[in-house]
Amino acid sequence: MSPQQRESAVTRVEAEPVVATVSVLKNEAELALADLFSKKRGLFIGSSEIALRREAAFARFAKSGLPSKRVEAWHYTDLRAALRIPLPIAEFPDNAARALARPCIEALRAADPQPVTRFVILDGIFDAELSTSHMPAGVSVTPTCNSLIAGEQRAVLAFEAGGLGENDPALNLNEAFSVSGVLIDIADGAMIDQPIEIVFLSSGAHRHAIYSRSSVRIGEGAVARIVERRCSNSSVGIQRNEALYLNLGDRAIVRHVAIAEADRADCIDIASTLLDLKEGSELTSTSLVHGGGLRRRQIFGRFNGPHARCSLRGVVLLGGKEHADTTIVMEHVAPNCESRETFNHIIDDEATGVFQGKVSVAPEAQKTDGKMKSRAILLSETASMNNKPELEIFADDVTCGHGATCGSLDDDQLFYVQSRGLPKAEAEALLLEGFAGEIILEIANEQTREVLMDDVRAWLSHRALRGN
Amino acid sequence: MLEIINLHAEIDGKKILNGLTLTVKDGEVAAIMGPNGSGKSTLSYVVAGRSDYKVTGGDVLLNGQSILELGAHERAAKGLFLAFQYPLEIPGVTTMTFLKASINAQRKQRGEPELSTPDFMKKVRAAAAKMGVKDEMLRRPLNVGFSGGEKKRLEILQMVLLEPSFAILDETDSGLDIDALRIVGDGVNSLRAKDRGFLVITHYQRLLDHIVPDTVHVQSQGRIVKSGGPELAHELEKNGYRDYVAAAA
Numbered sequence: 118m119s120p121q122q123r124e125s126a127v128t129r130v131e132a133e134p135v136v137a138t139v140s141v142l143k144n145e146a147e148l149a150l151a152d153l154f155s156k157k158r159g160l161f162i163g164s165s166e167i168a169l170r171r172e173a174a175f176a177r178f179a180k181s182g183l184p185s186k187r188v189e190a191w192h193y194t195d196l197r198a199a200l201r202i203p204l205p206i207a208e209f210p211d212n213a214a215r216a217l218a219r220p221c222i223e224a225l226r227a228a229d230p231q232p233v234t235r236f237v238i239l240d241g242i243f244d245a246e247l248s249t250s251h252m253p254a255g256v257s258v259t260p261t262c263n264s265l266i267a268g269e270q271r272a273v274l275a276f277e278a279g280g281l282g283e284n285d286p287a288l289n290l291n292e293a294f295s296v297s298g299v300l301i302d303i304a305d306g307a308m309i310d311q312p313i314e315i316v317f318l319s320s321g322a323h324r325h326a327i328y329s330r331s332s333v334r335i336g337e338g339a340v341a342r343i344v345e346r347r348c349s350n351s352s353v354g355i356q357r358n359e360a361l362y363l364n365l366g367d368r369a370i371v372r373h374v375a376i377a378e379a380d381r382a383d384c385i386d387i388a389s390t391l392l393d394l395k396e397g398s399e400l401t402s403t404s405l406v407h408g409g410g411l412r413r414r415q416i417f418g419r420f421n422g423p424h425a426r427c428s429l430r431g432v433v434l435l436g437g438k439e440h441a442d443t444t445i446v447m448e449h450v451a452p453n454c455e456s457r458e459t460f461n462h463i464i465d466d467e468a469t470g471v472f473q474g475k476v477s478v479a480p481e482a483q484k485t486d487g488k489m490k491s492r493a494i495l496l497s498e499t500a501s502m503n504n505k506p507e508l509e510i511f512a513d514d515v516t517c518g519h520g521a522t523c524g525s526l527d528d529d530q531l532f533y534v535q536s537r538g539l540p541k542a543e544a545e546a547l548l549l550e551g552f553a554g555e556i557i558l559e560i561a562n563e564q565t566r567e568v569l570m571d572d573v574r575a576w577l578s579h580r581a582l583r584g585n
Numbered sequence: 586m587l588e589i590i591n592l593h594a595e596i597d598g599k600k601i602l603n604g605l606t607l608t609v610k611d612g613e614v615a616a617i618m619g620p621n622g623s624g625k626s627t628l629s630y631v632v633a634g635r636s637d638y639k640v641t642g643g644d645v646l647l648n649g650q651s652i653l654e655l656g657a658h659e660r661a662a663k664g665l666f667l668a669f670q671y672p673l674e675i676p677g678v679t680t681m682t683f684l685k686a687s688i689n690a691q692r693k694q695r696g697e698p699e700l701s702t703p704d705f706m707k708k709v710r711a712a713a714a715k716m717g718v719k720d721e722m723l724r725r726p727l728n729v730g731f732s733g734g735e736k737k738r739l740e741i742l743q744m745v746l747l748e749p750s751f752a753i754l755d756e757t758d759s760g761l762d763i764d765a766l767r768i769v770g771d772g773v774n775s776l777r778a779k780d781r782g783f784l785v786i787t788h789y790q791r792l793l794d795h796i797v798p799d800t801v802h803v804q805s806q807g808r809i810v811k812s813g814g815p816e817l818a819h820e821l822e823k824n825g826y827r828d829y830v831a832a833a834a
Contacts, residue, residue, distance in 0.1 A: 528637070533673040536633050537683075537743065538661040538691035547686055551677030551726070558677065 147182050149203045151175075154293055157206070162296055164268040170276050174283075174292035181286045188286075193471040193503040194442040196287065199385055199411045204356050206294060207240040207325040214240055214320035215247075221318055221350050222247050229568045233314045233344070240320050241327035241359065242297040255307030255339070261298035261330055271300055275332035278362040281391040282417035282446070288389050291328055291360045298331035298359070305336035305366065312374075312565075314344040317359050317388070321351035332362035335369040335398075342562070347377040347388060354383030354410070362391040365398040367422060373402040374565055375431075376572075380409030382438060387413045394454070396422025403560050404431035405553075405569050407576070408439025408468055415444040420454040420482070428457040432553045434576045435468035435500075436583075442471035449482035449512075456486075461556050462493040463549055464500040465580060472502075476517060477509040485512060489519035494526055494552055496580075546577045586611050586648055587632070587751050587782055593642035594631045601627040603807035604643065609751070609800075612779040616793055616818060617786045619804035620826040625786045626670060628804070629755040633667040634660045647751060661687075662694035664750030668740040668757050670786075675727040680739065683727045684709055684746060691747065712745045715775070717768050733760030741772040752776070753784045758792035770795025790822040805829045 143151070154175050161171060183200060184191035210218070218239050225235075234256065237247040243260035252258060264272035275298075282288040303309060319327060335341055345361060365371055380386050386409050392400060406414060418427060433441050447456045462470040476487040493502035506519035526548055534544035553573040560566040587609045594602040601624040609615040619625050631638045632645055634657035644651050652660050675683060689699040700708070713723060716738050728736050737757055744752055757769055773783065773796050785796055793801075793815065801817040802809045803826070810829050811817065 527673075530673045530675060532630075532635050532657060533669065534675070534683075535657040536635075536661055536667050536669075537687035537747070538658050538694065539686060540658045540690070541656070543686075543690060544658070547678060547683075548675065551675055554677030555726075 143182065144197065146197070146200050146203050147179075150290070151179060153203065153206070157294070162262060163265040163272065166273055167265060167276060170273070171293045174289040177284065178286050178289040178293065181284075181289075184286050190285070190444065190473070193469075193473070193505075194411065194413050194440065196385075196411070200356065204324055204326040207242070207323065207327045210239045210242055210244065210320060211322065214322035215244075217320040217322050217350055218244070218247060218318055221348055222316070225316065225346070225348075229564065231312070231564050233312045235314045235316060236299045236301065237316045237318055238298055238329050238331065238359070239318050240322070240325070241295070241329040243299045253309055253311055255304040255309060256313065257302045257304075259300045261300055262296055264300050265296065271302070271332075271334075274364070275300055275330055275362055278332070278360070278391040279364070279393045279419060279421070281362075281393065281419055282389060282415070285389070285415065285417070287358055287387045287413070287415070288360060288417075291330060291358050291389065294328040294358075295330035295360070296328070298329040300331065301333040303333065303335045303339045303341050305338060307336060307339045307341070309339070309341040312342040312344050314346060315361065317345070317347045317357075319349045319351050319355055319357060321349070321353060321355075324353040324355060326356040327359065329359045330362075331360070332364060334364045335366060335371055337366040338368045339366065340370045342372045343374075345373065345375040345390070347386070349378060349380045349384065349386075351381050351384060354381060355385075357384070357386045357388070359387075360389040360391065362393070363400070364393045365395055365400060367395045368397040369395070370399045371401070372561065373400060374560065374569075375402065375404035375406070375414075376569070377404070377406040377412065377414065379407035380412060382410045384409050385411045387415070390414070390416045392416065392418035392427065394418065394420045394422070394425040394427055396424060396451070398422070398425045400427045402427075402429045403556060403569075404429075405557065405572060406431060406433045406441055406443070408433075408435040408437070408441045411440050413442040413444065417446050418456070419448040420451045420456070423451045423453045425451070426455040428459075430457075430459045430556045430559060431461070432556045432573065433460065433462045433470055434553070434573065435462070435470055436465040436580060437468060438466070439468040440471075442473070444471070444473040446475045446477070447487065449476070449478040449485040449487065452482050453484045454482065454486070456488075458489040458491075459556065460491045461552055462491070462502055463496065463552060464493060464502055465496040467497070467499045469500075470502045472521070473505040473507070474519065475507040475509065476519075478512045478515050478517065480511045483512050483514045485515040485517065487515070487517040491521045493523045494549065495523065496525070542581050546581060549577055550574060587784065588646040589628075589632070589643070590646070591643040592628075592631065592640065592645060594627060594638050594640045596627070596638050601638075601807055602631065605804070605808045607802060607809055609782045609784055611782055612777075613800065614777065614783040614785060614796060614798045615800045615802060616798035617784060617802050617804050618788065618818060618821055620830055623804045624807040625804055626755055629667055629753045629786060632753060633657055633665060658690065659694065661747075662691045666744050666747055666749035666752040668737075668744055668752065668754045670756040670759060672728050672736040672740050674729045676729050678727055679724055680727045681709065681723045684723075684743065687743065688746060708746065712742055716742045716745065716772055718742055734762060734765035737761055737769055738765065738772075741769050745772060745776060750780065751782045751784075753786065755786045756788065757785070758787055758789065766792065766795060790818050793818050803829045
């Protein structure tokens with residue numbers, strides 16, 4: 118490819134945002150969201166800069182509408198079809214919500230007794246009472262709403278999030294409607310040993326829509342462990358749209374674990390993680406995601422400095438009629454960076470898994486090393502998996518690759534394990550545990566590793582019970 | 586004791602075993618030799634209970650009891666062990682975890698209590714040391730990234746730990762260098778006992794220098810065409826299988 122051709126190719130891509138191909142006919146849900154925004158726009162907290170951002174974000178949303186099958190980035194997760202009636206936005210958690218939330222947090226403590234610095238976002242609102250009050254040295258925290266009221270620049274940064282995912286309709290709604298969350302700051306050079314856990318908890322007290330915007334700035338050369346946990350106590354179907362911006366300074370090192378507990382069949386849960394990677398920074402992320410009615414975990418990442426590394430690994434466990442979508446866009450705009458995406462899905466019954474991974478390499482991002490691997494084991498005839506790995510490369514000196522497989526358990530492996538004395542169901546469970554273990558056993562912290570493996574084992578034994 | 590009586594088996598409609606009869610007594614080491622495609626591996630799979638092979642006639646008795654109706658795991662619990670020609674890689678499951686799951690699955694079926702972790706560790710460590718299997722290997726996922734020789738050593742280690750009453754070794758010598766061959770041979774010899782039988786499937790004489798058989802049988806076109814003592818193996822090494830292939834046809 119000649120330089121001119123490359124140039125024009127890039128221009129073409131930038132000129133056509135992915136979401137630009139939807140019909141202009143608004144459905145009821147879109148009209149309701151527009152109505153909601155026009156009623157709320159004067160009441161939102163935040164500086165005029167934030168207000169302008171909300172207007173712009175909603176305008177982008179209004180242009181694209183709710184994404185349907187016709188939008189490539191949402192092809193396998195039809196939000197337009199699922200979100201027929203937008204629920205009212207969650208109010209400040211009342212006593213009923215608190216009362217429901219407290220046992221959830223206590224259960225978390227019991228399940229994993231290792232000390233953590235915990236921040237709880239209850240129904241979209243940072244809850245100081247349920248959160249850790251004593252901060253480790255080098256960590257400071259402000260609820261997003263306080264920062265918005267005070268007109269602080271860091272709230273603007275959290276909303277701006279480096280422009281990551283700015284064409285995503287769900288993220289635009291998040292920017293338009295979020296008023297709370299938590300803003301965490303880890304000082305330059307801080308070595309934070311104790312994990313920082315952000316719990317996104319839905320109390321289930323009310324049927325509503327939850328929006329929140331949080332961010333963690335990890336200062337230059339700082340080292341931290343971050344856990345992102347999504348729990349739902351819902352006895353009613355709710356709609357969640359929450360975003361977390363991880364902003365890694367030069368040479369920052371973050372070990373990130375994301376856990377999404379199972380959600381109700383009538384819930385919609387969109388979790389966006391925005392990754393901003395500066396020079397020499399390193400992010401290792403491992404996730405364990407259970408299903409829900411419509412669950413989408415979307416990660417928008419960008420290498421903004423050279424020699425940064427990012428490894429995203431995940432296990433997704435789905436059964437029943439659950440749907441879970443993992444969509445990742447990693448943008449290489451600086452040279453010499455390395456990205457890895459490795460996802461293993463186990464899908465049973467009539468569940469549907471989606472993996473969309475896109476690695477884009479700008480002309481200046483020479484020596485990019487990007488690899489993507491998605492594998493799925495389907496345990497029933499009616500389970501389905503949609504794999505869409507994508508490479509978009511405009512630099513000529515790169516190493517990029519992807520692989521995707523989808524199939525049932527291997528008969529040879531099954532026979533081998535059975536020939537050692539394990540009955541078929543146990544042999545299957547052992548192989549599936551191994552399939553999940555390939556991802557989870559890479560977690561450096563032994564206790565975290567075991568907690569996640571116990572979670573996998575529980576899912577497998579639950580599955581075995583259902584089978585009988 | 587393993588008794589294979591007039592066994593017929595096929596896969597995908599293709600007949601592989603055509604009336605194979607063979608008895609291996611307690612304490613006996615029998616070797617089966619034969620050319621490629623004579624159905625040696627099929628025999629091992631059918632006896633071990635691989636379900637994609639269809640038995641169309643005959644019987645297999647382990648210690649006097651027919652095992653054809655049993656699943657592979659039940660045959661294992663009754664004391665049958667198959668060392669695979671190509672041991673499978675089990676990603677994400679450490680060798681240690683796999684060994685423990687196997688031992689306890691068999692004990693559970695036999696109504697025996699599970700081995701405690703300390704007892705298990707003691708047992709594994711002792712057996713592993715004998716087989717030249719390092720601790721580090723036990724912590725790695727089973728067979729993942731192991732060399733051919735390491736995989737075969739792990740098969741024998743599993744056999745030593747599971748203490749079967751009858752073991753089938755399917756081309757355990759393939760892919761082994763001389764040192765590994767000796768270790769594997771020693772491992773098998775250490776298990777030779779008057780209440781335990783072995784069926785050693787091999788192409789070549791060289792494994793039988795380490796594991797000296799009591800009887801040698803030639804398999805061709807799905808049945809035993811000649812039986813004799815250890816001298817038969819030497820004769821085959823010298824003259825090849827040509828005469829037997831012709832005889833079976």
